[in-house]
Amino acid sequence: MFGRRVLDFSVILAALVAVAAAGRHSLGGREAPLVQSWAEAARKWFFASFSAAEGKAAEDISAAFGLFNLEMARRVSRMPRAEMRVYAAVADDGDALNATLPDGRMSRSGSHHGVLLLDPFPAARFGHPVLMFFIDRGISEKRCNTIGGKRLESGECLQVARKNRCPNLMAAERMGGQNNRMPRHRVHMHVRCAINFIPLVRSAKEAPVRTNQRGGSVGTPEWEQRLTCRDDIPGFNNACPALRDAESTRLVECDPLRLNSQRCDFTHEAAKTKCNIFQTCDHAVLLSGGWNRQMSDSQSLINTLAFYEMLKRNGFSEENIKVFFANGLPADQSRPHMYSAVMKFSLRHHLRTLCETKYCADSLVIYLNSPTRSDGSPLLWDLDNNGEADTNEVYTVREMLRDIQGCLSRRVIMVIDQSYSGEILKAIHNANNLSNVIVFTSGTGHQPAWQGDFTAHWSRAMHRNTCLHQIYEDSLKEVTRSSPSLRDTTSGEATRTTLTGAPCGAYGRPSSDEEARQQYEGCQNLPSSIYLSSVYG
Incomplete structure (x- = not known):
């Protein structure tokens, strides 16, 4: 009887899936021309609006479309459509679509008949500003x-998508006229209101699958994302990003929301932090959050593995390189074991242990390569699949700086190849008790990161005999699409050594490869008197 019920349910489920698939493709070959008409109208709307405006009116137009400064808006206004990547979702007949952003709720974010996203910077890493629109039928x-909105010839209404409260903020700014206070905060407001990510778009008919352990709703699985990259829209960029295969991103390694505690450890001890007795060692933490399949593309894995291999070539032992990547990956012949980036508790505990244990870490290298909010905070992974980042799914800059504050390692070297990396630079400049931190970022201020440019430079560099400041100087010439920056809280002392602290260049007799391996790389023995004094005071 039980087996018969299972069979009947399987048949019913298969039938439902078939019906849903048939409905989804009911537009048939008409969908591409429809999306093309939306994309053309949206692009022309922005171009016409911006071209006709001057001065503050131009600033208002750029902000209204989600571009936070005039320079960016001018660049987009001159951009041929062939450089713009198109993402679109078209509702099935009788259905509508809901959109959710990871970094903020949307204004008028109810159900719509279509969602359109134009990415003017397809080679940039998320987050970076995109142009996003809603399309509705049956509106006068x-x-x-x-x-x-803008009425289309088809009778549809095209609207610019905006974050919650942002239309009110824009109106308040315009009403402020010559008020001196608003201009001072204008850039911050425009950056905060920019749409920087691909939203999760799902059918309005789809209810949350279940409730998570924190009491929040759990959204549809990742494969239910309705907003997809379109390579079939004539005239626009037809190169969609190379994504990791769907199966490898469907589940999370050691997912704390699933009942797998017998197989996995997702406590603070999961990273197996190890401080050697009578030794000090080089340690590294690599974080590539990813957020979801669309933003955790193949390039993010390439970047992480390239940086990992560079560390190994320079004496870092595998057990002392902890990788927190997207939804996690098991080890195989081509890569190490990668913890899920959403194991934030384990990540923070590991960093704090390294920093609070004297002589545990000599060089502590932190590499960041995640999708980022406009304040520089990395997104981790959308564990509950609801499209919105909660406190466990983002590693804030404040939390990061708290974890390395007063770090007892000899030096903390941060290599940050992600958008809005300049915001972390600014936060470190204003922080206290960070006297041994050296930060290298792929850009300044609100600049986006561009694919693997900065990571490739750091991964190719000959670190064994090259000073850190020289690595930085070379990056200014080699990384051309952004402006690499450096912040050294050690007054320049630490950048006069190599990645592992060896003398280099004009600041001391450079070590031979053999000397570097024996005296500076990996783990070095400590005199018992020094080690015991650190343990027993």
Whole structure:
């Protein structure tokens, strides 16, 4: 009887899936021309609006479309459509779509008949500003104009998508006129209101699958994402990003929301932090959050593995390199074991242990390569698949600096190849008790990171005999799409050595390869008197 019920349920489920698939493709060959008409209209709307504006009006237009400064808006306004990547979702007949961003709720984010996203910087890492629109049918021209939309020839209403409260903030800024306070905060407001990510778009008919352990709703699985890259839209960029295969991103290694505690350890001890007795060692932590399959593309894995292999070539032992990557990956012949990036508790405990244990770490290298919020905070992984980042799914800059504050390692070297990396630089400049931290970023201020440019430079460099400051100087010439930056809280002393602290260049007799391996790389023995004094005071 039980087996018969299982069979019947399987048949019903298969039928439902078939019906859903048939409905999804009901537009058939009409979908590509429809998306093309949306993309053309949206692009022309921005171009016409911005070209007709001057001065503060141009700033208002750029902000209204989600571009946070005039320079960026001018660049986009001159951009041929062939450089713009198109993402689109079209609702099935009788259905509608809901969109969710990881870094903020959306204004008028109810259900819509279509979602369009134009990415003017397809080679940039997320987050970076994109142009996002909602499309609705059955709205009168008067109503469309009232809500700030544009009526299309097809009768549909095209609206600019905005984050919650941002339309009110923009209106308040315009009403402020010559008020001196608003201009001072204008850039911050525009950056905060920019849409920087691909939203999760799902059918309005889909209810949350279950409730997670924190009491929040758990969204549809990742393969239910309706907003997809389109390579079939004539005239626009037809090169979609290379994504990791769907199966490898479907589940999370050691998912704390699943009942797998017998097989996995996701406590603070999961990273197996090890401080050797009578030794000090070089340690590294690599974090590549990913967030979801669309933003954790193949390039993010290439970047992480390239940096990992560089560390190994320079004496870092495998057990002292901890990798927190996207949804996690098991070890195989081509890569080490990678913890899930959402194991934030384990990540923070590991960093704090390294920093609070005297002589545990000589060089502590931290590599960051994640999708980032506009304040520089890395997104980890959308564990509950609801599209919105909660406190366990983002590693804030404040938390990061707290974890390395007063670090007892000889030097902390941060290599940050992600968008908005300049915000971390600014936070470190204003922080206290970070006297041994050296930060290398792929850009300044709100600049995006560009694929693997900065990581490739660091991974190719000959670190064994090259000073850190020289690595940085070379990056200014080799990394051309952004402006690499350096912040050294040691007054320049630490950058006059190599990655592992060896003398180099004009600041001391350079070590031979053999001397570097024996005296500076990996683990070095400590005199018992020094080690015991650190343990027993």
